[in-house]
Structure formats: C-alpha cells, structure tokens
Amino acid sequence: MPALSLMPPEFSIVRDENKCVKCLACVRQCGFGAQQYDAADDRLYTIDANCVNCQRCVSICPTGALTIYKNPPPLRPHAYWTENHLRNIAKQAETGGVLLTGMGNDQPFPAYFDRLLLNASQVTNPSIDPLREPMELRTYLGRRPEAGGMMEGREERQAKTRTPLVPIETPIMFSAMSYGSISHEAFTSLARAAKEFGTMFNTGEGGLPGDLYDYADHAVVQVASGRFGVHADYLNAGRIVEIKIGQGAKPGIGGHLPGEKITAAVAATRMIPEGTDALSPAPHHDIYSIEDLKQLIFTLKEATRYQKPVSVKISAVHNVAAIASGIARAGADIIAIDGFRGGTGAAPTMIRDHVGIPIELAIAAVDQRLRDEGIRNQISLVAAGGFRSSADVVKAIALGADAVYIATAALIALGCHLCQKCYTGKCSWGIATQDPYRSRRLNPEIGAERLYNLLRGWSHEIKEMLGGMGINSIESLRGNRLHLRGVGLNEVELKLLGVKHAGEAM
Amino acid sequence: METLNARSLHYQVLNESIRNLLDNGCRELVLKNVNGQRYIGAGVRQQARLEIHGVPGNNLAALMDGLEIEVFGNAQDGVGNTMNDGTVIIHGNTADITGYSMRGGRIFIRGNVGYRVGIHMKAFQDKNPLIVIGGQAGDFFGEYMAGGNLVLLGLDLPPGEAIAGNFVATGMHGGAIFIRGQVDPERLGKEVKAVAPTAADQQRLQEIAGEFAGYFNLEAEKILARPFTKLIPYNKRPYGTMYAY
Structure with missing residues (x-):
C-alpha cells in the first residue's frame, strides 16, 4: 500500500x-x-x-x-x-x-420489520398476563410424520428413519460463527449461554474445539463445503447437523479463512495444517442438484444412525421458495434461511451489499410455498439475518418461522460495536481475533452471562407481546399473519408478506 | 465370516444390517449382489473387513473411520467422501469426486476415475490420505487439494490418450500428486508446478506400487519402470493477495 x-x-x-x-x-x-x-x-x-x-x-x-x-x-x-x-x-x-468487509449489509435498503406492526387484544378477547399465567415459548425443531396413506413398508421404514425432535426453551438460537472467525472465548461464551438457557449454538464450519464437547448437546454442528473438522465423532456429538449451503452475507460464494488466523488450536479443530489458508469452495462438490443434496442429507443421517435431525442452511435469494421446497422434499428436517442483513467474519463488500433478499420476504415466500404444497407442517423453518430485537423475532414467527438464529445481536451483547473489521483479525474487543492478548479481554463467564441476559430479556418481551395478543403459546403465533399489519407498504409488498395494511380489519 | 445377500434390499435396510453385524462383533462380512445401494460403510468406525460383490452406490465409505472395503466391481460417485481412516480397494472404475475432502485412509482403484477426484483432500497431524489410480483421471484431478497424495499410474493407456483431463490441480495449496510419465503442461492449473520426485518420494512410490500390485495381481517393477512427475503447489496460500485490506 x-x-x-x-x-x-x-x-x-x-x-x-x-x-x-x-x-x-x-x-x-x-x-x-x-x-x-x-x-x-x-x-x-x-x-x-x-x-x-x-x-x-x-x-x-x-x-x-x-x-x-x-x-x-x-x-x-x-x-x-x-x-x-x-x-x-x-x-x-x-x-x-477485492474489497472486503465484515458484519452485515449496512446499506439503507428497506427494513420490512420496521414496516410491520403487531396486534393486541382489546375488550373482545382478553389479553394474558405472562407474569401470572403460563406462557409457552418451548419450540420443537425437526420433522413431523407425513399424513397417512403411504405405501406398504414405507411407514415402517419411515418410523425407523425419523430423527428425534429437538426442544429449545426459547425460539432463539445462536447462529453459525466458526472457531477461527471468532475467538475461543467468544465461542465458549455462546456455548455456555446456549446450554444454560436451553437453546442451541452453532459451530459454524470450523469444527468443535475438543474442550467444548461438554456443550455438544446444545450444538448445531455444521458441515460446509470445506468439510473442516467434520468426522464421525463431531457429527454424533452434536444435537443437530447442519449442511451449510449459503450464508446471507455472501450468497453464492465460498470463504477463505486466511492463514494468519489458522493458529495451532484453530488448525487442530479444523483438522488442517497450521498456517495454510482454509478455503471453503463456493459449492459443495458433491451437491449440484436437489437429488445430490438428498444424498448428503442421507449420508449424514446414515453416519449418525438417524439420531440427528439434519438442517440445510441457504441464503435468501430470489428463488428461495422453490429451493426450500426442494430441501424439504430432499429429506431435511429443518430449513434455515439467512437473509441479506446476515453478518459475516469476512465477505467481499460488493456481494454483502448487493446480493440476496430481505429475510422478511423470504420467510413469507417460503412459508406460503410450503403451505401451498401441503408440507409446511412436516418441517421446521429457522430464519436468520439481522434480528435486532424481540419484536423482529415475533414478527418473523408471525410471518411463518418456527425459530430464529441471532449472531450479530449476540456479538453486540459481547461488546461488538460493528466496526466491520472482523476480517482483519485485529478485533479490539477480543471477539473476531485469534491473538491471545486481545481475546483474553473477553471473559467467557461474563460473556455467557451477558448472552443469557439478552435471551432472558428478549424471551420475556416475547411473552409480553404474545400475552397482549391473547396467545399463550409461541406455536399459536407461527404463521399467524392476521396479527401483523403493514404500514407504508405497497400492494405487491403486502401481497408477498401476506399481510393487510394497518387500518384494515380482520 | 458372515454373508449378506443385498439383492432387492433398500439401502437403509442393508446398511442397518451391516451396522448391526459390525456392532455385534462381526469382523469379516461379504455382501453379495450389491446393486447401487448407497452409503455403504458411511460413518462406520469399526476395524473390520467388508467385501462387496456388485456395484455399490454413491458415497461408499463416506465419513468412514477404519473399515477395509474391497469392491469386486465398479463404484459410483463420492467413494471415500470426507473419509477419516480405513482402506478401500476397487477392482474396477470409480466415478466423480472420489476422495472428496478425504482426511485420512487410502483408496486403491484398479481402473479409471471420473471428474474432480481428490478434490479438497487434506492432511492432518499423522493423517496423510492416499489415492492410487491404475488408469486415467477426468478433469479437475486434485482440485483445491490441501494435503495428502494422489498417484495416477495410467496403466494400459491406449495410444494417444491423455493420462489426466484438463485443469489438473487448480487451486491446489498442499500435498503432492504423482503422475506416471509426463503430463501436458497445458493441462495443469496455474497454482502448480511439475518437479522431479525426491529420493524419499521414490522410496514411497516403491512401497505404494508394491501394495497396489499386490492388491491387483500386477508387477510392481513394470509400474515403476516409467519415471514419475511430481506436482506441488507454488504456495499454500493461493489467494493470499486477492483482497484489499
């Protein structure tokens, strides 16, 4: 320079x-x-x-x-x-x-969450007070059995090959952030908080550090194109296996974790030599079609003896609804969709800021498509990409998501100030760095407590909003778009979101 | 020794039977009439020997960790996909992405292989995966390779036929490829260079040729009669200068 x-x-x-x-x-x-x-x-x-x-x-x-x-x-x-x-x-x-950046899209595209308003009960149906009355936020992720009328023999086989449902105590999980992109301290904070709160963290594509296998029961273990750290122990230790196809911050491209970040510990977790670039190719080389995806899903299910639900994570792109339908039919148990506001440790700026679509529209499109095809109830839908508050979470669930993944909000809870320089590895807050002098600033115990607090606060707010709507279970909110109204949205947007305009009655 | 007749069995039923037998201490298993059943040996961790008669389906030995599999026939796509340890011997051809992201273990193939074989193969601590191919390889041989060894023999190559397809070792950033005879420089990816094998390489190639010859009833001396070309990456960080920091 x-x-x-x-x-x-x-x-x-x-x-x-x-x-x-x-x-x-x-x-x-x-x-x-x-x-x-x-x-x-x-x-x-x-x-x-x-x-x-x-x-x-x-x-x-x-x-x-x-x-x-x-x-x-x-x-x-x-x-x-x-x-x-x-x-x-x-x-x-x-x-x-190539211009590089970190965290999510910072451009002034419309935020549909800010154009959606929630309903509340008045007079005719009573609201519920979550302080005094039971309010259920527990969500079960995974595949539900198909309706009857199956061919002979198929039903029996399906029973044997059905993966278990996974309960989470709040519809909020920590999204994928790999060890390597974030520090061991940040990674541990997420794992501890997930375990304590009864939800999930996600290993990202860099494997699970050996000293964190105690938390594996609360881990979504990722399998990405680089297959870093993927082996039978890892898959069987996790609670959910996630095939990462795409990421909202960089749809359609792979990733390069630079050699400088591949310290001895990161190399051991990724199972690669120290100091080489960890290249994640853009596609999985064994997936060129939905049929190929099905083969990877069932390879993983066979390797885990049908004990782990398989999630497939894609970025929200123009044809997301049809792709999601294909994923559901390929045998995935969970579909995770990451919107264009999703964060990243490193992405080319042009990709981050110009590729993909808002998660709100993607949730609505996928939920509608799966409902139209009569398969929505068979599969869980997890939304990711820019959830800033519990209100965003409630709106996403009302649009049709089962649960959400948060990552940027979690990092902010750990001290991140969104300077967007994660890719340099110099993070002053000890989050996106492998330098021990910097990373030890983040105490995992305090980090876990801050994350737990965030989940606690958001969960209680969700209960308040549900109670206000006269609903006592998060399940009753899912896809319940009558509880949403748009403000300042045009007809196409309202139709895509499947909501009425504010002021319109039921 | 147990024998399973795989005729008309769904892969889920077949694989469950295999797992049950291995779980119960079976250490030698023969599968007859295998016809396209997928994921045989996927994620299996036992030390045992599996003999397959017929054509196993895709992702044979995927995520496998220890088994020895010998196939008397051809295999399909994804043999040894993300394999951690074990040995696969194939008395025929295999198709695309054989050894994708393989981290450990060995695959010996008597015949030819398809596209992108050895793609993103890795090495880790004492793990150094190996694929030996008796015949020819398709395009993108050793693409993105990050570790381990590929050995391409080109035995019985018809006159005028190239031993490997185009774009050999594009994006390669670790490990080494050994090709018996010469490879047209125009077929090489720009990240690799051809060098002469070292004395240590020659020693290793002798051992590999001996083992390969043993599996397929060939003469190691004939395999070693032609000199090998070694392909190595220029650099373990091929894209290190691509970005504006």
Missing part, C-alpha cells in the same frame, strides 16, 4: 488533555494502532487513518477523555458519487484487491 493515501481518515480521535491521566490503556487496547505513545516526549498521539471507530478506547478510558468523530465527507456532498464509492475506488486504486 502506498504510504500516502488519497483519502483523508474516516474518523478523528479527540483527546481531552485536561481529563487524560496518561494511563496508556487506550494505547494498549487499540487493536488497530490508532492510539500511540511517544515515550521520549511522554506524549500521547493518534494516527487517525488507523482508527476504525470500534469504540474500545472510548469505552475503557477511565476518565472519559476520548471521543471519536466521523470526519465530514472528503469532497463536496454528492448524492450519486457517495463518500463510500470514493473511498472504495481509492482503496482499490491503491491495492488492486
């Missing part, structure tokens, strides 16, 4: 010298080298160009001496050639590389 960038720094760090006590905590904790100390002159200074605005220094400064400001746009404002475009072009002119 040339020494001189044509672009001025994006952020400015301002230090209040009256407050600063020169404890140098900011210098030690900045993962990106923006905070510097000159010992010869006993002077603190900043390199603004390195600052990613992760807020670590601001948060840990004991005297509150630091503030980070976003610099004004480098050129005169332009509605078409935005600052982002100029910065990206300059960066590519300087490096010749």
